[in-house]
Amino acid sequence: MRQPGRHFLQIPGPSAVPDRILRAIDMPVIDHRGPGFEALGRRVLQGMKGIFKTNQPVIIYPASGTGAWEAALVNVLNPGDRLLMVETGHFASLWKTLAEKIGLQPEIIETDWRRGADPALLEDALRQDASHKIKAVCIVHNETSTGCTSQIANIRQTINNAGHPALLMVDTISGLAAADFRFDEWGVDVAISGSQKGLMLPPGLSFNAVSEKALAASKQSTLSRSYWDWSEMLAANERGYFPYTPATNLLYGLAEAIDMINEEGLDNIFIRHQRHSIATRAAVHAWGLETQCTVDAEHSPVLTAVRTPEGHDADQLRSTILQHYNMSLGNGLSKVQSRVFRIGHLGDLNDLMLMGTLSGIEMGLHLAGVPHNTGGAQSALELLKSTPANIT
Numbered sequence: 001m002r003q004p005g006r007h008f009l010q011i012p013g014p015s016a017v018p019d020r021i022l023r024a025i026d027m028p029v030i031d032h033r034g035p036g037f038e039a040l041g042r043r044v045l046q047g048m049k050g051i052f053k054t055n056q057p058v059i060i061y062p063a064s065g066t067g068a069w070e071a072a073l074v075n076v077l078n079p080g081d082r083l084l085m086v087e088t089g090h091f092a093s094l095w096k097t098l099a100e101k102i103g104l105q106p107e108i109i110e111t112d113w114r115r116g117a118d119p120a121l122l123e124d125a126l127r128q129d130a131s132h133k134i135k136a137v138c139i140v141h142n143e144t145s146t147g148c149t150s151q152i153a154n155i156r157q158t159i160n161n162a163g164h165p166a167l168l169m170v171d172t173i174s175g176l177a178a179a180d181f182r183f184d185e186w187g188v189d190v191a192i193s194g195s196q197k198g199l200m201l202p203p204g205l206s207f208n209a210v211s212e213k214a215l216a217a218s219k220q221s222t223l224s225r226s227y228w229d230w231s232e233m234l235a236a237n238e239r240g241y242f243p244y245t246p247a248t249n250l251l252y253g254l255a256e257a258i259d260m261i262n263e264e265g266l267d268n269i270f271i272r273h274q275r276h277s278i279a280t281r282a283a284v285h286a287w288g289l290e291t292q293c294t295v296d297a298e299h300s301p302v303l304t305a306v307r308t309p310e311g312h313d314a315d316q317l318r319s320t321i322l323q324h325y326n327m328s329l330g331n332g333l334s335k336v337q338s339r340v341f342r343i344g345h346l347g348d349l350n351d352l353m354l355m356g357t358l359s360g361i362e363m364g365l366h367l368a369g370v371p372h373n374t375g376g377a378q379s380a381l382e383l384l385k386s387t388p389a390n391i392t
């Protein structure tokens with residue numbers, strides 16, 4: 001049956017693509033080696049530096065985020081190198097598996113999947129590595145499976161405190177352009193991101209921002225690579241071009257997304273995401289439900305993962321909501337499958353869209369027979385009313 005109105009795509013990536021970006025993508029393909037391409041190439045390569053808050057190069061791949069994960073590792077490391085990772089959730093564990101498959105030796109600090117990476121545990125592990133066998137510390141900035149963030153500035157401090165030379169690699173695939181991130185200021189060496197989350201684009205682009213230290217390591221690194229090789233990319237990017245066919249139309253979309261982000265202001269966007277995250281938690285608490293993240297300072301501004309009461313399947317709730325209200329919520333991944341549903345509040349979202357989302361969830365909780373208190377959406381509404389968005 002036809003479902004009237006727009007689908008609510010409230011999963012934590014891909015996020016809904018604004019019409020302005022869809023229109024920007026709807027253009028004839030141009031010759032990526034012709035004279036008309038250079039301006040587009042320079043515009044996105046330069047623009048992405050602002051989004052990462054860096055003066056360093058940003059590499060753009062026609063690939064999903066997973067490709068940029070692999071690119072980060074193969075460009076700077078050597079076969080058999082040890083890595084230090086923290087299993088903050090499903091995405092951290094996928095990155096670890098990828099590292100093993102390409103011949104690296106990740107050592108992983110486990111967690112209960114309800115918090116970010118603990119700097120104190122990282123510091124202990126680094127101090128024990130007196131011979132500096134660990135070549136990189138790899139952290140997921142915004143763990144999309146749990147709704148917990150890791151405090152990247154503190155983690156850099158920890159590496160410095162331990163006097164350890166390991167590179168800091170950060171997956172900010174779902175964090176970039178939604179959660180505060182500062183590549184240069186925080187001393188990140190390689191940051192990894194993707195197009196379909198905070199950047200509001202369709203899936204298909206991913207990014208590596210690279211520090212001078214990472215670039216120097218890439219000159220010595222001997223892991224096999226071809227498609228992902230930074231050196232060929234950077235040489236072509238110097239001239240505003242790419243070594244192989246870029247995703248031209250997604251780059252049109254990216255140029256538009258960068259303009260939209262700059263018009264709103266990156267820091268205002270961070271505040272908007274925080275505010276929507278706080279309002280969402282107000283609803284969850286009023287329903288009497290629990291968030292997956294248990295550490296106050298680590299709640300994600302991008303998404304909220306909510307635990308359903310024991311004996312109530314989160315996937316059944318999600319399918320009721322999809323059927324009745326034409327809204328997609330994120331599922332629980334691996335360890336938390338059917339125990340968690342995830343509310344994406346990222347990208348091109350305003351107060352009314354958030355209220356529609358929370359109202360749909362409250363009605364769905366009722367229809368699916370999940371025990372809860374009514375009034376969660378109302379609590380979010382009160383919060384949004386009392387802290388109006390800063391519109392100038």
Ligand SMILES: *Cc1c(COP(=O)(O)O)cnc(C)c1O
Pocket residue numbers: 013064065066067091140142143144171172173174194203
């Ligand atoms: C989405 C996501 C990924 C995977 O990216 P793909 O584009 O699906 O390859 C990795 N890490 C995090 C934190 C993510 O949110």
